[in-house]
Amino acid sequence: MDNLTPMLKQYYSIKQQYQDALLLFRLGDFYEMFGADAEIGSRILDIALTSREMGKGKTLPMCGVPYHAVESYLAALVRAGYKVAICEQVEDPRTAKGVVKREVVRVVTPGTVIEPQLLEDKANNYLTAVCRQQSHYGLAVVDVSTGYFAVTEIKGEGAEDKVWNELERLAPAECLLDPSLDNDPIWKTEADRRLNCAVSSYDERAWRYAHASDALRSHFGVKSLASFGLDDAAAAVRAAGALLSYLNDTQRRILSHITSLSVYSVESYMLMETATRRNLELTETLRGGEHKGSLLWLLDETVTAMGGRLLRQWVLQPRLDKGEIVERLDAVEELVKNTPMRTRLREQLARVYDMERLVGRITYGSANPRDLVALGKSLQQIPELIRILAGVEAPRLKELGRRLDPLPELTDLLQQSLVESPPASVRDGGLIRPGYSQELDQLRTAAREGKDWIAALEANERERTGIKSLKVGFNKVFGYYIEVTKANLASVPEYYQRKQTLANAERYITPELKEKENLILGAEERAIQLEYDLFLEIREQVKAAAPRLLSLAGAVSQLDVLGALAEVAVRRRYCRPQIREDMVIDIRAGRHPVVEAMLPQGQFVPNDVYLDDETAQLLILTGPNMAGKSTYLRMVALITLMAQMGSFVPADEAQIGLVDRIFTRVGAADDLGTGQSTFMVEMSEVNTALSQATPRSLIIIDELGRGTSTYDGMALAQAIAEHIHDVTRARTIFSTHYHELARLALTRPRVKNLRMEVLESGKEVIFLYKVAEGAADRSYGIHVARLAGLPKSVLERAKSVLQDLEPEQPYQQLRLDAFFLTGASKGDSITGDNAGAVKQTAASPSAWQVQQELAAASDIPEDSRGTEILREIEAADLVHMTPFEALNRLVEWQARLRNKEK
Ligand SMILES: Nc1ncnc2c1ncn2[C@@H]1O[C@H](COP(=O)(O)OP(=O)(O)OP(=O)(O)O)[C@@H](O)[C@H]1O
Ligand SMILES: [Mg+2]
Secondary structure, three states, X not given: OOOOOHHHHHHHHHHHHOOOEEEEEEEOOEEEEEHHHHHHHHHHHOOOOEEEEEEOOEEEEEEEEEHHHHHHHHHHXXXXXXXXXXXXXXXXXXXXXXXXXXXXXXXXXXXXXXXXXHOOOOOOOOEEEEEEEOOEEEEEEEEOOOOEEEEEEEOOOOHHHHHHHHHHHHOOOEEEEOHHHHOXXXXXXXXXXXXXXXXEEOOHHHHOHHHHHHHHHHHHOOOOHHHHOOOOOHHHHHHHHHHHHHHHHHHOOOXXXXXXXXXXXXXXXXXXXXXXXXXXXXXXXXXOOOOOXXXXXXXXXXXXXXXXXXXXXXXXXXXXXXXXXXXXXXXXXHHHHOHHHHHHHHHHHOOOOOHHHHHHHXXXXXXXXXXXXXXXXXXXXXXXXXXXXXXXXXXXXXXXXHHOOOOHHHHHHHHHHEOOOOOOOOOXXXXXXXXOOXXXXXXXXHHHHHHHHHHHHHHHHHHHHOOOOOEEEEEOOOEEEEEXXXXXXXXXXXXXXXXXXXXXXXXXXXXXXXXXXXXXXXXXXXHHHHHHHHHHHHHHHHHHOHHHHHHHHHHHHHHHHHHHHHHHHHHOOOEOOEEEOOOOEEEEEEOOHHHHHHOOOOOOOOEEEEEOOOOOOEEEEEOOOOOOHHHHHHHHHHHHHHHHHOOOEOOOEEEEEOOOEEEEEOOHHHHXXXXXXXXXXXXXXXXXXXXXXXXXOEEEEEOOOOOOOHHHHHHHHHHHHHHHHHHHOOEEEEEOOOHHHHHHHHHOOOEEEEEEEEEEEOOEEEEEEEEEEOOOOOOOHHHHHHHOOOOHHHHHHHHHHHHHHOOOOOOOOOOHHHHHHOOOOOOOOEOOOOOHHHHHHHHHHHHHHHHHHHHHHHOOOOOHHHHHHHHHHHHOOHHHOOHHHHHHHHHHHHHHHHHHHO
């Protein structure tokens, strides 16, 4: 160490404080990295690794990037998951004695970037902090690019699961863990696995309550945290305080755009497992993870980036409070009905830039003149927005209209001070409008007059000297000069002072020319400096208005989201859902929003849904492959979710009894994309639903038991369905190819059977995509396989295996022989409403089955006493009876049998 040059000594003393970051060390026009940092940097940035003498013949690896291009290099390092400490020269090298003073001015981490090239327009960039206090968790989240700062405390049963859900919903770019979690190997691994972001620990002191609460109080300038509602929330305080300290440490500036801390509860939002968000394809598709094809893609008609971010939040956080939902729906409805207003509103909003992030950059002092002009232009749109909203009725629109604060002084300031399209750089002048500063105008006039004088000089001197070829020119070394060719040297007047000799010309100056030159150059230099100072001054004034600007931006975002929802509703003919406090979900002619949008217009077959807690709590949906079961299931979940985010829904009519949680389990075959198609995953997802669902919840189970053998799967599916019916009592739709499950409707009053209708015509199966009551009578799996082109021999073999396997299934593969083996149509047969004859045959085996069961259970002698009743049972169309009807018949039969016994 002792032999190091003073500069390297300085480097090492700084590097020691930033061991977990790559240190970019400013040396003149470069940022240099040394040692191990240089090796990493040169690899990621693909730049040459050189070396620097360390003395005594030792060398140190080194690489560097030019200061003016640092942003793109920075972006690459951060994207690769590194923290980068930027170390600047903090004194003027020309006046410094000894080594120039250097300091780290900011540590850029994945969760604290504000550089536009590192950010996605329509998604937040979150930094989160989590701490654990006994069984409580505190979770704080900040987006430094927008100033959003929020915290929640999660406790009680299943708290840890909720924390994970919330973290996965936020999908942070960086997550801090308190020491107790950081030292917990399970937590640490889970965090790495589930969050796919930089997970780091942070100074133990910062997490202590006293320290954290001090950090919060001093940032917000308050004496107590009671005003935030945080007096009893130690875990929340610790998480939020640690997050703030981390920001102070790394950003090294006061983040004045973080103007408030909102305390929220995960309980006020519809809870969704991460699997549910994924299965419902809320923000990306299951396969391929693409935006296109997701619900967000469909709904995103927002015209501002801010609105896009807010819409994403709404999609991921449907509400539970009817009041809030209805307020949103009222606003959307008014915008739907008033197309001229909606159109004007959206046109006006489209002229507003990303004010939140502009304010973020202004606070960071990295906003350039163009950013300020963009902010100014955005502000100019506000008065017209206020006019557009002048006559609105919906309370939410009224409130947002009132929140539109036009900030007239700031609008004027920006409009009057900055030119229309300034350069991006603040150092070269050309930013400030004439008339804004008298001093600047004078300097500019002086410079211009000087230039005019010089422009006139050439003509004047030619006339005075009679030298026709005399020229006035400028170069960087000598400034302005008068040039005379060698041929005319004789005519040069005496007061010309020779300055430079060229091959066939001489250059001269005059005292007057130099005087003007000083005036011009001095004035220009001073003007540029003055413009810079004025710019900083303006930026400071804008910064002081950050809280008002952010509140305005919040109102604008919400208007944008409401306008977008209304626009989608109109374009796609959605209806306003009616929100109910009871358990009824009643959807008429519902459509799956995304599948509908992907199909040619009018092709989607709408379907009804009815669920409640008395007669239709558990719907069992059967039907062949490809018939539309999964689509139907997801449709129900999506319509519910859209309604609760305040959106209109794809249906003719919809009544939605609030849902507190949506659970989904989609068939193993349907989520190959995640690489987790194991039976275990399936079971653990079902377990979550069974243990955590309430009667208010909605459970969607698509093809349970696919991942295991038929009989296991069937047994499990039935046991699970029974449990949901008897114990959990959540509204549930269950799709299955175990048709035996349809029997549950006979014994369970709140079970209803549904089937996807199919039309058979000869060899063809035509999918009608229509849901009807009653169970389907067969699975058609083999038929679909045939459609897919499997060899006939395989199909025939499958058929015979099927017969061996399921000899006494209640819903036998009727007439399959004729259908598959001959391949010929023995008269078209139809399942569905208009297929009375088929129903009859389909129903008889089940009647037979019931007969067997009855015989076993009630020990009816095989004599003539019961034959009449048995015949009735045989003839009864059980599949198409409601459970109640069936039960009534059963009561009647039993009564008659008992009568006979007497
Ligand atoms: N209501 C509908 N109207 C029009 N087309 C539909 C409808 N429902 C589904 N489809 C079309 O049918 C295809 C298959 O639907 P879906 O995946 O829901 O069937 P499934 O019964 O779940 O099949 P599987 O048993 O193989 O999982 C969809 O991709 C869609 O194109
Ligand atoms: Mg399916």
